Amino acid sequence: MDLWRVFLTLALAISIDAFSGNGVKPATLGRVPPILQRINPSLGTSSSGKPQFTKCRSPELETFSCYWTEGDYHDLKIPGSIQLFYARRIAHEWNQEWKECPDYVSAGENSCYFNSSYTSIWIPYCIKLTTNGDLLDQKCFTVDEIVQPDPPIGLNWTLLNISLTGIHGDIQVRWQPPPSADIRKGWIILEYEVQFKEINETKWKVTGPLWSTSVPLYSLRLEKEYEVRVRSRQRNFEKFSDFSEVLYITFPQMSALTCEEDFQFPWFLIIIFGIFGVAVMLFVVIFSKQQRIKMLILPPVPVPKIKGIDPDLLKEGKLEEVNTILGIHDNYKSDFYNDDSWVEFIELDIDDADEKTEGSDTDRLLSNAREKSLSILGAKDDDSGRTSCYDPDILDTDFHTSDMCDGTSEFAQPQKLKEEPDLLCLDQKNLKNSPYGASLGSLHPCIALTAEDKPQPLPSSEIESTHQPVSTQISSTASLANIDFYAQVSDITPAGSVVLSPGQKIKAGLAQCNTQPQPEVAAPCQENNSMNSAYFCESDAKKCIAVAPHLEATSCVKPSFNQEDIYITTESLTTARKSETTELAPDAEMPVPDYTTVHTVQSPRGLILNATALRLPDKKKFLSSCGYVSTDQLNKIMQ
Amino acid sequence: MNSHGSDRKAGTLLLLVVSNLLFCRNVHPLPICPGGNCQMPLQELFDRVIMLSHYVYLLSADMFIELDKQYAQDHEFIAKAISDCPTSSLATPEGKEEAQQVPPEVLLNLILSLVHSWNDPLFQLVTEVDGIHEASDAIISRAKEIGEQNKRLLEGIEKILGQAYPAAKGNEFYSVWSQFPSLQGVDEESRDLAIYNKIRCLRRDSHKVDNYLKLLRCRIVHNNNC
Numbered sequence: 104m105d106l107w108r109v110f111l112t113l114a115l116a117i118s119i120d121a122f123s124g125n126g127v128k129p130a131t132l133g134r135v136p137p138i139l140q141r142i143n144p145s146l147g148t149s150s151s152g153k154p155q156f157t158k159c160r161s162p163e164l165e166t167f168s169c170y171w172t173e174g175d176y177h178d179l180k181i182p183g184s185i186q187l188f189y190a191r192r193i194a195h196e197w198n199q200e201w202k203e204c205p206d207y208v209s210a211g212e213n214s215c216y217f218n219s220s221y222t223s224i225w226i227p228y229c230i231k232l233t234t235n236g237d238l239l240d241q242k243c244f245t246v247d248e249i250v251q252p253d254p255p256i257g258l259n260w261t262l263l264n265i266s267l268t269g270i271h272g273d274i275q276v277r278w279q280p281p282p283s284a285d286i287r288k289g290w291i292i293l294e295y296e297v298q299f300k301e302i303n304e305t306k307w308k309v310t311g312p313l314w315s316t317s318v319p320l321y322s323l324r325l326e327k328e329y330e331v332r333v334r335s336r337q338r339n340f341e342k343f344s345d346f347s348e349v350l351y352i353t354f355p356q357m358s359a360l361t362c363e364e365d366f367q368f369p370w371f372l373i374i375i376f377g378i379f380g381v382a383v384m385l386f387v388v389i390f391s392k393q394q395r396i397k398m399l400i401l402p403p404v405p406v407p408k409i410k411g412i413d414p415d416l417l418k419e420g421k422l423e424e425v426n427t428i429l430g431i432h433d434n435y436k437s438d439f440y441n442d443d444s445w446v447e448f449i450e451l452d453i454d455d456a457d458e459k460t461e462g463s464d465t466d467r468l469l470s471n472a473r474e475k476s477l478s479i480l481g482a483k484d485d486d487s488g489r490t491s492c493y494d495p496d497i498l499d500t501d502f503h504t505s506d507m508c509d510g511t512s513e514f515a516q517p518q519k520l521k522e523e524p525d526l527l528c529l530d531q532k533n534l535k536n537s538p539y540g541a542s543l544g545s546l547h548p549c550i551a552l553t554a555e556d557k558p559q560p561l562p563s564s565e566i567e568s569t570h571q572p573v574s575t576q577i578s579s580t581a582s583l584a585n586i587d588f589y590a591q592v593s594d595i596t597p598a599g600s601v602v603l604s605p606g607q608k609i610k611a612g613l614a615q616c617n618t619q620p621q622p623e624v625a626a627p628c629q630e631n632n633s634m635n636s637a638y639f640c641e642s643d644a645k646k647c648i649a650v651a652p653h654l655e656a657t658s659c660v661k662p663s664f665n666q667e668d669i670y671i672t673t674e675s676l677t678t679a680r681k682s683e684t685t686e687l688a689p690d691a692e693m694p695v696p697d698y699t700t701v702h703t704v705q706s707p708r709g710l711i712l713n714a715t716a717l718r719l720p721d722k723k724k725f726l727s728s729c730g731y732v733s734t735d736q737l738n739k740i741m742q
Numbered sequence: 743m744n745s746h747g748s749d750r751k752a753g754t755l756l757l758l759v760v761s762n763l764l765f766c767r768n769v770h771p772l773p774i775c776p777g778g779n780c781q782m783p784l785q786e787l788f789d790r791v792i793m794l795s796h797y798v799y800l801l802s803a804d805m806f807i808e809l810d811k812q813y814a815q816d817h818e819f820i821a822k823a824i825s826d827c828p829t830s831s832l833a834t835p836e837g838k839e840e841a842q843q844v845p846p847e848v849l850l851n852l853i854l855s856l857v858h859s860w861n862d863p864l865f866q867l868v869t870e871v872d873g874i875h876e877a878s879d880a881i882i883s884r885a886k887e888i889g890e891q892n893k894r895l896l897e898g899i900e901k902i903l904g905q906a907y908p909a910a911k912g913n914e915f916y917s918v919w920s921q922f923p924s925l926q927g928v929d930e931e932s933r934d935l936a937i938y939n940k941i942r943c944l945r946r947d948s949h950k951v952d953n954y955l956k957l958l959r960c961r962i963v964h965n966n967n968c
Contacts, residue, residue, distance in 0.1 A: 164953075165838050192826075223836035225946050227824065243821070247949060287968045289792075289956030290838050339803035 154185055154213075154232060155240040160251040163283045164291050164337075165219045167246050168210035171232055185239065187215045189230040191223060201231070222246055250337045251344055252293055253281035255316070258333060258350040263319060272325050272354065277317040278333050278347065292338040298346075299331040307332075314338075325354040596738070600700040600713060781905055788959040791898035795955050798891050799948040801884045806945045808880050809938060823935045827943035829859050834950060841957050847910035849958060850903050853951050857896050860947065864889040867940060870933070881941070888944070895951075906962060 152175035161167035169187065188201035204215035215230075224246045232239040257279035265272045276297065284291045296311030297318050310318060323329060329352040336343040388401060594602040700713040813819045834852055835841035841849065867885045871878045903910065928936070960968040 219837055219839055224838075225834075225950060226836055243824070245946070247946065285838070288838075288960045289968075290953055292796075339800055339807070341807075 153239055154234070156230070156232060156242050159230070159242065159244060159249050160342075161222070161246050161249050162251060162253045162281065163285060164224060164247065164250055165285070166217055166222050167249060168214055168216040169230055169242075170210070170214045171240065173213060185213075185232060185234045187230055187232055189215075189217075189228055191226050191228045250291070250340060251342045252291070252335045252337060253283050254345045254347040255280055255295060255333045255335050256282065256347065258331065258347055260331070260350065260352055262354075265325065266322075270325060271322045273319060273321045274323060274352065275317055275319045276331055276333075276350070280316060281335060281344070284335075293335045294338045295333055295335050296343065297331065297333050299329055302328045302330055302351075312336075323352070323354075328353045596700065600702060602700055782901075784902070784905060785959075785963045787898065787902050787905065788955070788963055791895065791902060792952070792955050792959060794891050794895045794898060795948070795952040798888050798895065799945075799952040801888050801891075802941070802945040802948045805881055805884045806941050809941050813938065819935070820938075823938040824942070825939050827939075827946065828863070829856060829943065829947055832856060832859075835954075838953075838957070841954055842961070846958055846962055847903065847907040849954055850899060850907065851910065853954055854896065854899050854903070856947055856951055857892050857899065860892060860944065861889065863940065863944075864892070867937070867944075871937060888948075899955075 154171055154174040157170045157172055159167060159169035171185070171187075173185070187204040187207075189204065190201050204217075205221055206216040206218065207214065209216035209218075227243060227245050229241065229243040231241040255278040258276065259278075260274045260276045263273040263275055276299075278295075280286050280293055284293055286293060294312040294314055295316070295318075296309060297313065297320075298307040298309050299320060300307045301324075310320075320329075320331075331350040331352060333347045334344050592601050592603055596602060702711040702713045813823075832852060832855060834856065835844050835849070844852075864885050868882050868889075871881050871885070960966060
């Protein structure tokens, strides 16, 4: 132990010498003395047992105090022998005079308190802790760097307002700055931080930094309790003060407030009101004498009813009466429907079954043409499925396939046709008086007169219009030569084109142009062709064609083609052809075709004719045969 | 050319009008000057000056915080860096009580000297720090701003002196300025230490100025009844 003491005293002596002997070199003026510098690091890593400074703080920038811990230094000989010495540099002089702490008591145990007279704000200080001359710890600082204010005091809160629902509220929290800090004169400037939370929560909510001593807290739940605390620090410093005392916020229970959870849906009330309403409705309905209301609430269910028919009658169930009634209604119906000519009825010709078996249609037509045609026209304007056949649109398409018409059966059977023309020609002679009916009748089934067939606004009028020129034609032709100018279809080629038999084309054409000037031109043709045959020879035709000037032909073409009717005569075709072929066949010797095949029908106004059919290799052959051309010849021609 | 000239005229006219509108709004209505001696009230002067000084202090504090972050754990460096500030030769009061005992005009003159002594070091700081530190941009911008505000501060304090203590106006005394050591041809560590010290001193001095002015305001304007 003695040795230890010796060594200790020696060490102390050396250190003291070092202290006293050391002067600040001019070069290092203002620098921390090297001794101190050297000592500091070694002491900085001192063991935990040794007493050392914990902190030094100045709460208001006027005083400061330093604190230390005693540590585990049990070898202190003299308890409480720890001393603090301080030194401060003033005016370029590093005052090495260490002064002892002026006040060990005011700041508590193990502390040293420097009052304002000992405090110089912007001056560096150094303090050291010694015990029996042994240096324990040392520290250097300036007072303005160790500012740590006191906590604020006087926390209180006031209610700002409550939300409409009564659940949330706003409060204003106020506090006083620490009394030690001279805020008033502005010697120290503080900023604050407020923390609050619900009592049950663990995490604090922070608001700050605030420069005023009050802060509003918004949207706090009124049924919960909160706690608030504030702390301060010098502005633009990092060190915060300790927290103030915690303020507990408890809202007074307001009896007027009702909790949402207590609200129960008033089922009882709703049920009662519902029943009441329904009862009122029922009473109104049942006992109301106003039919209108009754109708509104309980509209009547419509009963099935037929106009004009008494449901009671139906109930009684007398069949004959019902039938008569329905029949009457049927009459009305037909009247009703007769106005709409486009409505098509398929009439079953049960009565005409016998008539059907009588020969061909041609016979029927020719024999009973007069009566029948009229009847046909009159009665069957709008019905009979046959009219659908007379559509020119389907002339070329379904001609050979359709079996609907009786007329079409003719086309399908060219053999039959061979015989018929004779009949036609012969019969036509007889039909001078009634060319209208005959011509129409003969051709009615076979050539388009579909005016009544189609949905046209004025079919009847159109028929008449079509018939008008036709009639004029017919009449003119009849008057002239009693010749039927309807072209009879002699054959149908496999290709589907219609071969029309030659007819009194020229006469018809001339007849059309009766109104035209130059009747004398037509005269020779007429006279020549007065043989009353359905056919005329090529030579005759040639003459007439040659005679008939192109102009006439061209002029005559127009009316025929400009007609709105679907009916097209052969002569109109030929005249058309003539006009087309004026340039092509200037030569009078060129065989002018008596007939031509219809290539296509441009419904409803025109026909496109086959040009190639006219150039016939077997011309001479053809021409030689006056009038009628056999089918074989025709086939050759067509091919 | 004519259109150009007329455009110019129109532009200048417009500029004049707009500037008139903008600036004329902020002009406080000055009191009618008796005897041609128009003066801003002292309180208002002080308020403006203190606003400036407080702003300068905040800027310098920010600067120091930025720099201190880099050396936060390096206590040795900090210990080495702390050295005497050049302005410590000025006999400025060291505490509140001392400051309250110094005559106001003396204090004002001291403040003037203090502020004035930082003009050159601030300029130096800008050139020194440029491109060196990581936080140099923040430091440079703040240093420039402080330089600007210091000039205004000087004007304000001179005005106060002229208004409150016209007799003492000529007694400005500047400290024997010991320049900050030049950082030319110095190693990096020394340079860093010097910069750290400079910024620390700047913060200290701006804090001094701010506190002194506030004390003076309370004393002069409110007669110690703040």
